[in-house]
Amino acid sequence: MGKRVSLRTLTEPGDPAGRFTDTVGVLTAWTDGSLEVTRRDGSAVRLRESALVAGKVVPDTPARRRGLPAADVPELTAVAARAWPAAATERIGDWLVRAAGGWTRRANSACALGDAPPDLARISAWYAARGLPPAFQLATGQELLAAGLERRGWAASGHAVVQIAALAPLADREPVERVRVEGELTAAWLSGWPRAADAPGTAERVLAGGRTTLFALAPGSGPRPAAVGRCVVDGRWAGFTAVRVDPAHRGTGLAREVMAALARAALDAGASAAHLQVETDNAAARTLYRSLGFADHHHYHYRSPTEADRR
Numbered sequence: 001m002g003k004r005v006s007l008r009t010l011t012e013p014g015d016p017a018g019r020f021t022d023t024v025g026v027l028t029a030w031t032d033g034s035l036e037v038t039r040r041d042g043s044a045v046r047l048r049e050s051a052l053v054a055g056k057v058v059p060d061t062p063a064r065r066r067g068l069p070a071a072d073v074p075e076l077t078a079v080a081a082r083a084w085p086a087a088a089t090e091r092i093g094d095w096l097v098r099a100a101g102g103w104t105r106r107a108n109s110a111c112a113l114g115d116a117p118p119d120l121a122r123i124s125a126w127y128a129a130r131g132l133p134p135a136f137q138l139a140t141g142q143e144l145l146a147a148g149l150e151r152r153g154w155a156a157s158g159h160a161v162v163q164i165a166a167l168a169p170l171a172d173r174e175p176v177e178r179v180r181v182e183g184e185l186t187a188a189w190l191s192g193w194p195r196a197a198d199a200p201g202t203a204e205r206v207l208a209g210g211r212t213t214l215f216a217l218a219p220g221s222g223p224r225p226a227a228v229g230r231c232v233v234d235g236r237w238a239g240f241t242a243v244r245v246d247p248a249h250r251g252t253g254l255a256r257e258v259m260a261a262l263a264r265a266a267l268d269a270g271a272s273a274a275h276l277q278v279e280t281d282n283a284a285a286r287t288l289y290r291s292l293g294f295a296d297h298h299h300y301h302y303r304s305p306t307e308a309d310r311r
Helices: 073-083 120-128 143-151 167-171 187-191 194-198 202-208 254-268 283-291
Strands: 004-010 020-031 034-038 044-048 052-057 088-092 095-099 110-112 136-139 154-166 180-182 212-218 227-234 237-245 273-279 295-305
Touching: 004 034, 004 044, 020 044, 020 143, 034 143, 044 143, 073 095, 073 110, 073 136, 073 154, 073 227, 073 237, 073 273, 073 295, 088 120, 095 120, 136 143, 143 154, 143 295, 154 167, 154 283, 167 254, 167 273, 180 254, 187 202, 187 212, 194 202, 212 254, 227 254, 237 254, 273 283
Parallel strands: 110 136, 237 273
Antiparallel strands: 004 020, 004 052, 020 034, 034 044, 088 095, 095 110, 136 295, 154 273, 154 295, 180 212, 212 227, 227 237
């Protein structure tokens, strides 16, 4: 229990023609003839004990691919939190609680900066005082907590993956004059990222935050930019967020040019490694980032109580 395992089961117990299937994740329950395995992305798989053929404990962390920066989950969690700074934050035990008026899950959830379990009562009260539901951002390695919250009725949402890459290869493209990078958030940039209009003031505070924040913009033929992107340099890390190409300009390679321009500016600012977060169902973005040298580091998702659970 609590270990990462690989379990082999028969699809149809007792059928000699049945096929095998392998399930990898943390063993989070084994009761009444049923096993529960929670995967890296927080999803749970239930298996019949009678179908179990074999199982073994496997390493918690897969082997690191050569050429990628070394990092653990807590380091990247802390760096990513600083790259998307909420309006209000507080440390409650080993958890950083964040609030920004409900704008974006990242800025309105608690993330772990250590190993201690969360104080559910204190964290829930903190969010209630701000008129927000409590929410946790749970990463790979927190499967037991995810399974426990699942049993309490806390629903999962916002499944995403953190990807990392070496920064120098990302910058190795011929610069184009069309993309310019500035250190200030401007009205022109904001017009290219419509989500900012959902929370005027709050969005600007989050987007302009970070230790060294860079904004890339490619002008369009009209008032709106053809593409925008944001990067926060924090020590060796360059965190890419809010990369968007206007629909009329997609398929022209602008996303690559924006990423490269930001990478060159981040290198000049002293960074050497890149990270970003992308939702798991965003196939187009994941394909782009993979082609740029990014690889999956760990998964995360959010957990919040349902309306009934909050009453």
